[in-house]
Amino acid sequence: MAVTVADVASRAGVSTASVSRALSGADGVSDAVRERVIAVAEALGYRPNTVARSLRTTRTQTIGLILPDVVNSFFGELAWAIEEAAHQYGYSVILCNANEEAERQDAYLELMLARRVDGLLLTPVLGESSALQAAARQGVPMVLVDRAVPKMTVPVVRADGRRAISRLVDHLVDLGHERIAVITGPRGTLTGRERLAAFRTAMRARSLDLPRELVRFGNFQADSGRRAATGLLDLDEPPTAVFAIDNLMALGALQEMRRRGLRIGSDIAVSGFDDPPWFQLLDPPLTTVSQPVGRMGALALEMLMEAIGGGRPESHLLDCELVVRASCGEPAEP
Incomplete structure (x- = not known):
């Protein structure tokens, strides 16, 4: 059975309100009480109910990331860059693989919204997506990465x-x-x-x-x-x-x-x-x-954080570079 706030409060000898304030870092409890509550919570293995907390704060500190093909090393590197950047903001990333299928992408999109993610990053797959269009119309914080969708006024970062x-x-x-x-x-x-x-x-x-x-x-x-x-x-x-x-x-x-x-x-x-x-x-x-995959992923996350904060991020187009090696019959450039 999961450990509850009431369990922590009973063991620490304080009210449930004091437990909530102590664990959230809010004022209203002494340092001694805060330290005792934290120690008891760790001893009992208490984990906050993030869903319940999100209902109070309207934030879940999670973002949804939907990619078309995680087997593709480009998207694997992109996911890594996004997760690294999200970690710096204190956010967790929920990753879904659409397998280049529009129906699967839309199903994951609906799932992400049901889980109350704070925003979405995705590389859209080929085909019309009513779910994607609806999310954009509803004002869900969203940034597209690598691929744009014609006639959608959603910020994009791509090369x-x-x-x-x-x-x-x-x-x-x-x-x-x-x-x-x-x-x-x-x-x-x-x-x-x-x-x-x-x-x-x-x-x-x-x-x-x-x-x-x-x-x-x-x-x-x-x-x-x-x-x-x-x-x-x-x-x-x-x-x-x-x-x-x-x-x-x-x-x-x-x-x-x-x-x-x-x-x-x-x-x-x-x-x-x-x-x-x-x-x-x-x-x-x-x-x-x-x-520039790493830069693309980090910039996409920064843009999404701006959108989550109520801003209107601009789209970005990044330059690529030619890397000459020997596969065309010429020695690699020094």
């Missing part, structure tokens, strides 16, 4: 890869590549559309075409990258270089290339997006567009 993608295309063309393919995200995601548009713009700047056959759509998961690579490599004239706009799709593409016995950096150039630690352990290490 801008346009300049780094342009540098990547320059790097590939300077190495002699002209037939360059891209594995992008779903058509319905702003992230996928923006990165594909940046790639097209960079190709045009180098007077290169991007035929439809060299554009393959995935779903930000490894198996879709493998299928996309299969289609590209089966072409009568396969590409000499492939750019995957997500680390898991890059992984899937690499798996298919390895299965066919292709030598990365010699037979075909490969580059990715994001920069998980295992990119550096590949043979050869992978050239990639790196996002």
